Amino acid sequence: MTNVQIFDGIKLTNHKSVVIENGFISHKTKGDTVINGEGGTLLPGLIDAHVHMEALNDLENGVKYGVTSMLDMAAHSTEFINSLKKRPGFSDILTCYTAALYPIDDPKAFVADQVNKGADYIKIIIEDQPRMAEKPLSPETITALTEAAHEHKLLVFAHAVSMATFKTAIDAGVDVITHIPVEAPMSQSLIEEMLKKGTITVPTSGMMKKTIAFLNRIPNVNLDTQNIDMTLKALMNAGIPVIAGTDANHAPFAPASIDHGIGLLDEIEAFVAAGMTPVQALQSATSLPARLFGFITDRGMIKPGLRADLLLVDGDPTTDIKALHKVKRVWVNGIESSITA
Template identity: 25%
Template sequence: MFKVLFALALTLGIAAEAQAQSEMLLSDVTIVDVIEGTLAPGQSVLIRDGLIAEVGPDISAASATRLDGAGRYLIPGLWDSHVHIFSSASEPDTALPLYLINGITGIRDMGALWPIAEQQALQARIESGEVLGPRLILAGAWVDASPGSWPGMFLADTPDEARSVVDRIAAEGWAAVKAYSMLDEASYLALAEAAHDVGLPFVGHIPERVALGTAIDAGQEGMEHFGRVAMACSTAEEAMLDELRAAMAEGAELDRVFEIMASRNRIILETWDETLCDAMLARMAEAGMHVSPTLVVADFYTGNWPAADAPRMRMIPAEVREAWGEPDFRLEAMTDEVRALAQDSIALDRRTFLMAHWAGVPILASSDASFANPYLFHGFSLLDELNLYVAIGLTPREALYTATVAPPRFFGLPDQDGTITPGRRADLVLLDANPLEGLATLRRPQMVVVGGQVLNRAALDGLEATLLERGQ
């Protein structure tokens, strides 16, 4: 069985003190309202039993541990809405502190190699404060056609099997049902209906044989990755789907299936239509289909990798770095045509992403970070993703919204909504500079509060030092 080997020294500076206190008063902070884009200087925040108890300029709390914010900027904690922290036995040992170091106090795991009971056990230890880590949502009940794209998936090759799988997912206590790439349309539609029948959100990939419009009509609430949006803006979407449907119905070998999928890049570039795209994005926005874009994944395919001596690399276990240096099946599957068109395809995705934002399609900032996904880093890659959003055309406030406000509201969390107000969970980040003017300040938070537990800068430095030492 997998066991968490969480061995980091977490009794660093104020962190240990905060864990022993039921009340803390964070004074003289400038509260950033990410929704309105406004600042409220000279505020204090009283934290009691892991929740925000009071917010205001003058708060009296004689028994509280006092922390001076020195006028710095306080934002809600960040979320990464698409990660995989359970792809190896000890991955949380590295992943959890990396998220906190980067101000990420909530993550949604979207597929794991651990049994659900062991995932839930770690989730409970985080919630109790026994393990220091971000809030964890377990939404990785991924369902695929046989034989499954990854180990440990739920499998469904017929509508009846899809309905049965959803019953198992509900019984095991997952937070959502996740569709995967190779489902046929009939099984996919049955999966959607069954998920809604049991009251679970229906999220995931748009299967390779299913049109985006079909997914909207089926009520898919959350879509992982962005490439299928650009494909839905192509006048040849249905023709591309039909080619793959026919090949798979005839029992085509996997190489032929991948060849058909790879050929789509050129077709999309040649047939992308702005008017059609506007109409599709309007449908997505009206339906409230949230998208977790994971645009940063493109860096892996284009070789935009950090240097071996970069701090983020040195915080990763040596055996993981070594595995990342081996040949990767995803890169080997890329054809010469895909490589030649890569930059044009990425540019079109980014153009379509900006149009989606303008159309009101809700975005959930996400990275796909995992030890199984080379050069996608827990924590760091989410900040890279936010920087991409700004480079594409979002304002810093709009980018922050996708990581602070949109995720907890989409997840339906009763104690979080991206605001710093009484009754909300005390997941907070204290920054040196105004993030509404630029996101660079996110790279070095001065304090992170997670579930009411405080990590000051010395504690965060200690976590970094421990990871660097372990990564040697």
């Protein structure tokens, strides 16, 4: 591809062309077929670090907006998730398969089960009051699950939506906490503990704002959506890694519905509104998760040897984040998607 400006996942480079060979980005400088980028911007395909895959349609919606990798955080059957994998020209699906939820009798056996299915990471649901399960998991079980996952060299993603469950997650040594507390802006002491432990966050801020609106329909509940903005800013200012993820789902029991694909563009824009530069916000959906998560180091950047997961847009999203909506073409592992927005 020629006649493009290239954002390589970290910065705008002075390269003007990219060669795709057998699904990967090549060292070569000339290919057999030339694609004219028409002065647009080429970026690494976007990574959504929190989705729920429920229908075939979710795959189509993802790739339509340049989301070439989606990290499934559970809900559906192993068979269904496996049926979505490795479809040429569609987003690559990574998954935890089953999330840990009460009751877990044997944490090691639970983790071994997910490993046998081929899980890319382990997800633990941490709650203070029973909502998704009959009882919350105990801190001892959460710690045992985390240790078992680490023995298998798997990352642990914890779901937490309150200060107390954040504390439990941090104490257990989980690697990534997804969501942010709804009840108040995050305390400075929690932020300092996360910094100390190197905890990564996937705030799903769009979902958390919708969750607050949902909870406020309950009599005598009056939460402030500004809690979410304040926590986002505090995490960014403290230097905690903030990664883009949507919680995209259409489950009837979820507090809110979020679309796959376009939902990630909204989350990236929310990061810019909270104070990230467009470049930092683009990193949060490309090179940052690739580098920090460890299990997707084959993508997230435009660099020889990596997967040719690419997104071509009109305009320059490194200065105007809205340009991400102007999707022209998308490639997954070198195969161009036939579905465009």
